[in-house]
Amino acid sequence: MENLLTTQPTPRETGICCTYCVDSPVPAVRSCLHCEASLCDKHLKVHSKSPENVLSDPSTSLENRKCSVHKKILEYYCTEDATCICVSCSLAAEHLGHRVESLDEASENKKKLRNVLQKLITKRKETEERVQSLEESRRKAQEKASGEAERVTALFIDIRRRLDDLEKRVLSDISRQEKEKSLSLSALIQKLEIQKDELSRKMRHIEELCNMTDPLTVLQEPDTGDLCDPEEGGGDEDTGGHDNQRHDVDDLDVTVISDTLHTLCDIISGIRSGIYVESPVDILLDVNTANNNICISRNLKTATWRQKELKRSETSERFQDSSQVMSSRRFTSGRHYWDVEIKRSGRWMVGMCYPSIDRRGGQSCIEYNNKSWCLWRYNNEYYVIHDSKWIQLPHNISSDGVRICLDYEAGELSFYELYDPIRHLHTFTTTFTEPLHAVLCVREGSIKILEGDRKWEKPS
Template structure:
């Protein structure tokens, strides 16, 4: 009884449970930190804070002091009575103070501590279980008897009377036995769910990794574009300043020339006016002697010459037309710089290597078309294929590239990429029979498609209207993709591999021709 009273001293007067992180007020009363914080929060704005027990007042919110000795006592109590902390269920018969329950009696529908358990009935009908508050659902709702069996047909828990009554003839099992079987099923389900969750986590991590890569790529491209346009604006501003400055300089020079000319013309105008007045005076005279004695005025010719010179000066004062031409050239350079920024290499032709073409393939003069033509009698070289194949002179060991192939005049064809170390003789030299080539093949009039690598074939959907094919290579990512350039463009297949050698474009001809159309577009990541 004394221990129960001592135990009661460790209860918080607010939540009525054992202290959790006990703190003390100035008045000496102890509370759970969370409990007293909530009380003080409700007193905000009232102008005064009071202790919930002694009502001691404080104008300012009191500081909470951690009660270390009390914390240690509570900690030791929890260690010695773990069940209380785990279940929170107390003895039904200990009415003076809550004592943790050790067992629950299904028959009595009561929980018992160790002391009351010692004097409890030991008869079979008094079934004991771990402490629980759900005692009512452990009895039959009809007969009020303890549930002892499980009916497998109706999937319900029943008592002994139910098994002899409405469930007579049904297969029944003891609760423990049925529970173990269900646990086994649940373990199997748990195993499957765990496997699915692990697979989901892997997919999630993979997608998150791809998203991070895409975000990093997008951030890199954004940074490049921002820097590019900043540079463009700076170049355009500098160009604008230079052009406007040159226009101002030419305008000022022209204005000075015109001002000098205006001044000269004004002087000439005054001189002409003076001469005109003098001539008018002579014309109005009646004395012949005076008129004849006046010197000749043939200097008007000199005035006309000067006028012609003035016209030439005026004609040469226009703005320099080469200025705008230079401006356009500069703008062209800026635009070319934008192109180079995104396409690190200028578009180039992809050319077929004549020395690799078999004796049944003719290569056009522009080295872009492979024709089926038997018995070409090519000069024998170590590079020449025995099969009806040819590869490009171009090789790719980094970056991203794409080009297009026209196959409209050939019912059966093969296109792809291969290493230069591929065999040139024997069965291993055929593109589909080795691990050094990746190959898209169309054969017969039904337009059936295969992707082949190292004798492994992947059947693609039939009847794809495909007269032009685009091949896209991302060397670092290890991806080789094929696209049918129909309307709309269709993705045929993407091969994933780890490329370890430079790659060449590869063609195989079975009658007709295959033409490389367009140019190689290449860029760096």
């Protein structure tokens, strides 16, 4: 038996067996620090009755629970030195007067940090969520900046293209004018050279005639009728024609330069008002407002004039005496534009009006009231009209498209001819006091509201 006991590992070596159960070792559930023994449930009852016994969870070694100086069990905790001490240490000079707690008390106090830990965990989670949110915001900002950069790059590419096209067109016009003027001047120079040669011939003939001494020879000289004074008979055709022709071939026409400056201003204005950036608004015609001589297409985009009236119900919204129709959409703010195709219409008006416009009588026509603004084509001439005040445009519209631009807050309603580049026709400036509706007036043919942007070229 002794040999068996000496060969068996001690509980201190195993750290799991009860000290008093060597023959039949069972796992220890507690350790008695005072007895330096590992105990099972059976032997724990005796040791737990003694107050001097200090119990703890089983440990692989009890040596680390002893004071390295006094070799006594560590039972206390010095809060000021933050170290575990034994009874002898608590009485030593280095810990004298310090606050000392039992290990259990100090342990429980330290475990209170769990609340702090939980708060820190929550705070860290919130911080991580905030970081994720900021990273997402940064990603979105980068995407937006990238999109804006692409949009601006595309915008300036378009501007450069428009400026290049404008430069080519202007230089082409100047070159054309130069050729025309050069040909005209060449023709005039040739004509004057002929006149100069003829005058020289007459001068020589007269000099020869004046130098003759024989009267009979002078009188018998033929073809003297064309040697009359240039101021008499036929002189106006030479000198007067020369003067007139000189005025006709005066300096080059500088209006092309003026048009160029206006076009440049239009490009800049277009950029500021978003003409080249934004998309056109979706305009649908309101059948309930259409005059009975106006037929509206199924997609509510085209208005066509018909001589035979349609049998629609008479409502307070419908135009009774003017062949007009309004849009169902109204505008109370912002910047917008929409395009129309007018190639199938001979007589038309396009513009915008207040919903309070009259629906009966002469005042209901959009050129005869102060509640509408329009562009009018009549007898191949173009006018802008508001409140019976007509302004004739200096240029006719060569393209088949017209753009109407609204800047509600700025109080501006502008009309443009649609070809590349776009050309400004006129801008009304006022203060809008009501919502605005698009309005079409068709007195011949049809007008179509276009969807999306189209490239227009000036017909040759």
